[in-house]
Amino acid sequence: MNSMKLTSLAVATALALAGCGKKDEAAPTGNASAPAAQGGAAVVKIGFAAPLTGPQAHYGEEYKNGVTLAIEDANKENPTLGGKPVKFELDAQDDQADPKTATQLAQRFVDEKMNGIIGHFNSGTAIPASKIYADAGIPQIAMATAPTFTAQGFKTTFRSMTSDTQQGSVMGKFVVEKLGAKRIVIVDDRTAYGQGLADEFEKAVKAAGGNVVKREFTNDKATDFAAILTAIKAVKPDIIYYGGADAQSAPMAKQMKRLGITVPLASGEMTKTPDFLKIAGKEADGTIASLAGLPLEQMPKGKDYATRYKARFNVDVATYSPYGYDATRVMIAAMKQADSSDPKAYLPVLAKIDYTDGVTSGHISYDDKGDLKIGGITVYKVVNGQWTVLETLGGAAK
Structure with missing residues (x-):
């Protein structure tokens, strides 16, 4: 009623x-x-x-x-x-x-x-x-x-x-300046989230002096990345960045290792999940992902x-x-x-x-747009099957 x-x-x-x-x-x-x-x-x-x-x-x-x-x-x-x-x-x-x-x-x-x-x-x-x-x-x-x-x-x-503007830009700068990657491949799932994150990442990579040697796209239902990864392997990247969810990034991580691609996979917060670890298994190790805010144990409450x-x-x-x-x-x-x-x-x-x-x-x-005024980004890496904090970068959300 x-x-x-x-x-x-x-x-x-x-x-x-x-x-x-x-x-x-x-x-x-x-x-x-x-x-x-x-x-x-x-x-x-x-x-x-x-x-x-x-x-x-x-x-x-x-x-x-x-x-x-x-x-x-x-x-x-x-x-x-x-x-x-x-x-x-x-x-x-x-x-x-x-x-x-x-x-x-x-x-x-x-x-x-x-x-x-x-x-x-x-x-x-x-x-x-x-x-x-x-x-x-x-x-x-x-x-x-x-x-x-x-x-x-x-x-x-x-x-x-925080928005993808910050997360993508932080990660783009991080992989070039902190990880020393110069030849970078970007893949996204063509969703508003995945493509937007990848776009911001690409801008930051170029601004930091990195070189995007290839950009590919898939979709948010795909699970077979053999063709894309074979083409990527041929350009010999230092790192592969994926904009999208763990349902794609986890099988991508597994298939990278099977094809002999040993460079790291980097991604955003939809990859930084327990499900990614379960699906990717031992091939998850070495994956890097960003997440807005502080690690849970460092949050105020x-x-x-x-x-x-x-x-x-x-x-x-x-x-x-x-x-x-x-x-x-x-x-x-x-x-x-x-x-x-x-x-x-x-x-x-x-x-x-x-x-x-x-x-x-x-x-x-x-702020006047509805974005958070205060934010930050934490970068994580999978080590021995667990997400571990690599670096926390605080600051304004924009």
Whole structure:
């Protein structure tokens, strides 16, 4: 039953029992639904979208876990808005990493009057969905890292992680200046994320004096890279950079070794996962990947979060859940500061927020585009089957 029907039923019951001389109690300030039962808290609905099925489901599930934990923690604090109790409720949906599905979900979320959106996960889904949320005035904090996401000029778009502009540029400079690579091959999966990351990496390589001797592309469903890798082997690169997910980078790492390509594979944060290690096996060793932010154990509240996350979900933190957790807590903090769940009321507060209680950072705030003001990059390397910190590079997010 929808909230309008519930409200009508509650009002009708009150009038029947108490007569017309009394008014029903007002719902909390903003866009929250009326209480589902007498004396109950009004529901504040937060929509979530990510791939929950298919080859990227492990990303989406971990991301969702962080959001779930944040909402559970917020509800334990007995929140109120406009002087009335509220309950935050998650509506998690599978966008299948598909732009068409994502836009359909976005319209559904708008029609169902979500108070805010966490997601989408992929740049290729977050970007088309963002127009729908922007037209409706609903704030969206996405995991999307493609520069285009916040370059559109929408006032409703915000990031959970630093953009590919920083991550690609840091890695491009790193492989040339720190690893001494001069002959570099780039491969990407033609998604908004993979191609965008590879483009930024290429710019930085050239700026640092490196030479991109070959650039190839595949797709985010491929698993056989024999033809591409054979062509790459012939140009004798010092390093191969891949822009894309672990479903492709892991078999690519295995096939490189089988073809006798011994140079390192480098990639972005969608490769820095436990699944990459499982799929690539012993051939994972030597792979290098970047990830936004500090290592979990160095995050301001990383150790505590890791303990609570393991207790709640019986798995270790992989990559994305702390960012989903913080995004949700930041959105809720903006609602609390505005004393309203109405997007029109809390959006200006969110845009100017300085959240100091985050897991990933002691200061979470956004610039005028919705990019994080403060960020950093950590470079990891697989050593003996485990991701180990190679170097942490702090600094501004842009």
